[in-house]
Amino acid sequence: MPIRVLVVDDSAFMRKLIMEIINAQPDLEVAGYARNGEDALRKLDRLEVDVVTLDVEMPIMDGLETLKRIMSDKPRPVVMLSSRTRKGSETTIQALSLGAVDFVSKPVGSIAPELDSIADELVDKIRCAAMAQLPQKAKAPTAVKKRPVTTFPPLPEGAASKIVIIGSSTGGPKAIEEVFAHIPENLPAGIVVVQHMPKDFTRSFAERLNSIFPFPVKEAQTGDVVENGKVLIAPGDYHLVITPERRVELNQEDRVMFLRPAIDVTMESLPEVYGKNIIGVILTGMGRDGARGMAKIKKAGGLTIAQDRATSTIYSMPKAVADEGNADYILPLDKIGGVITELISVLK
Numbered sequence: 001m002p003i004r005v006l007v008v009d010d011s012a013f014m015r016k017l018i019m020e021i022i023n024a025q026p027d028l029e030v031a032g033y034a035r036n037g038e039d040a041l042r043k044l045d046r047l048e049v050d051v052v053t054l055d056v057e058m059p060i061m062d063g064l065e066t067l068k069r070i071m072s073d074k075p076r077p078v079v080m081l082s083s084r085t086r087k088g089s090e091t092t093i094q095a096l097s098l099g100a101v102d103f104v105s106k107p108v109g110s111i112a113p114e115l116d117s118i119a120d121e122l123v124d125k126i127r128c129a130a131m132a133q134l135p136q137k138a139k140a141p142t143a144v145k146k147r148p149v150t151t152f153p154p155l156p157e158g159a160a161s162k163i164v165i166i167g168s169s170t171g172g173p174k175a176i177e178e179v180f181a182h183i184p185e186n187l188p189a190g191i192v193v194v195q196h197m198p199k200d201f202t203r204s205f206a207e208r209l210n211s212i213f214p215f216p217v218k219e220a221q222t223g224d225v226v227e228n229g230k231v232l233i234a235p236g237d238y239h240l241v242i243t244p245e246r247r248v249e250l251n252q253e254d255r256v257m258f259l260r261p262a263i264d265v266t267m268e269s270l271p272e273v274y275g276k277n278i279i280g281v282i283l284t285g286m287g288r289d290g291a292r293g294m295a296k297i298k299k300a301g302g303l304t305i306a307q308d309r310a311t312s313t314i315y316s317m318p319k320a321v322a323d324e325g326n327a328d329y330i331l332p333l334d335k336i337g338g339v340i341t342e343l344i345s346v347l348k
Contacts (some may be wrong), residue, residue: 003130004031004048008040008066009055009081018053018081021119028126037061037069044074051129052078053122054100056091064094071099077129079122081106089204096173097208101129101313105198128170128286132313159246160190160228162277162347163270164340167263167293169196169285171313173205175333176283177212180231182337185214189279189344190226192240194263196285199236206233224248234261241269259289267293276301277347279340283307283333285317294326303343305329305336 005022007030009015019030031047034040036058043049052070056063067078080103082092092103102125104118164187168175172195183191197205203219209231210217218224220232226246234240238250239261256262263282267290270278280297282290284307294304306318306327311334321327331339 002027002029003126004029004050005126006031006040006043006047006049006052006076007033008035008037008052008058008063009033010035010058011055014055014081018122021122022126025123028123037063037066040066041069041074044070044076049076051126052076053081053126054078055081056083056088056095064091064098067095067098067100071134075099075134077101077132077134079104079125079129086204089201090208092201093173093204093208097177099134099174101125101132101134102170103201105200128314132171133310133315134313158225158227160188160226161274162189162279162344163226163242163274164189164191164279164281164344165263165267165270165293165297166191166193166281166283167195167267167285167290167317168193168283169287169289169314169317171284172196175307175313177209178333179281179283179337179340180209180213182334183215183341186229187215187341187344188228189347190228190246191231192220192226192234192242192266193231194234194240194261194266196259196261196289197236199238202233202236206231209233220248220250222248222250234266236261239265241266242273244273246273257287257289259287263290264293268296271296271300271302274302278302279305279343279347281305281336281340282318282321282327283336284312284314286314287316288320290317291320291324291326294321295324298326298328303328303347305331305339307336308332 007018015033022028031049034043038061078100080095080100082088104122206219217231241249280294306321309315311332
């Protein structure tokens with residue numbers, strides 16, 4: 001059976017182009033289209049739909065409000081269509097936090113030749129979304145709750161002697177918020193996050209996390225020091241490595257498995273710097289990025305955590321780590337932050 005897609009966009013031109021892209025694939029078909037959020041909700045009541053493509057900016061009911069209603073009342077995998085503007089990236093990050101599986105950034109201007117350039121990405125993400133595992137009802141984000149009571153002594157000065165490296169892809173932004181909800185603000189380790197995301201969106205992602213957690217979060221820059229209780233987010237379109245001086249170094253070397261940033265690149269730079277004082281974490285995502293890096297961390301004596309199948313939006317990346325025997329812990333998402341906090345005290 002083909003994957004049935006509801007296309008939601010207020011532009012007739014955009015709807016036509018998106019539907020043509022979908023209908024050109026033998027395993028996809030357009031189940032219907034909607035002009036705005038209210039129209040989409042009515043269509044979801046009547047049509048059999050596997051995946052929704054949802055524009056962010058629409059009249060009557062915008063993409064965010066529509067997404068909230070879908071995830072609350074009629075959960076379906078949703079792929080957002082977002083502009084590459086500052087406002088577009090901020091809204092998209094909110095959408096991922098609310099439960100959207102993934103997004104495709106529309107070229108500025110959205111003319112036909114430019115849209116053709118994202119056709120393959122849109123098709124791939126619809127297929128991936130169709131495999132996503134969603135809760136039947138969206139729960140309120142845990143990230144906005146009070147953080148755990150701090151249990152560590154004041155932070156030492158200077159660079160961190162321990163590091164937590166978190167890698168994620170499809171479903172990752174929402175998963176990272178859940179992990180951070182269970183980490184105290186003065187964790188005696190630095191945290192680096194590599195989330196597969198374009199360069200237009202990682203800064204908005206870091207700013208959102210910084211606004212809802214008590215510890216500082218920023219998009220990494222070359223020269224940044226890995227410090228206790230601080231989070232650095234790898235910027236889109238750059239690999240991130242950590243130097244012996246425990247500073248960030250960014251580069252635009254060749255993509256790894258078509259990815260930049262690649263989780264493996266960051267993880268593989270860590271054992272020579274931190275030895276066994278590493279906690280590696282792989283969260284939800286498609287593919288196997290991070291599997292090689294987690295093997296290297298484990299071989300160096302570090303500790304490794306993979307998200308379990310039941311709570312992963314897409315289990316492919318954690319599965320690759322688990323199948324190769326490189327996960328010391330396979331945990332549900334809501335336990336990972338607490339276990340990281342406990343394990344930091346085990347590292348010497």
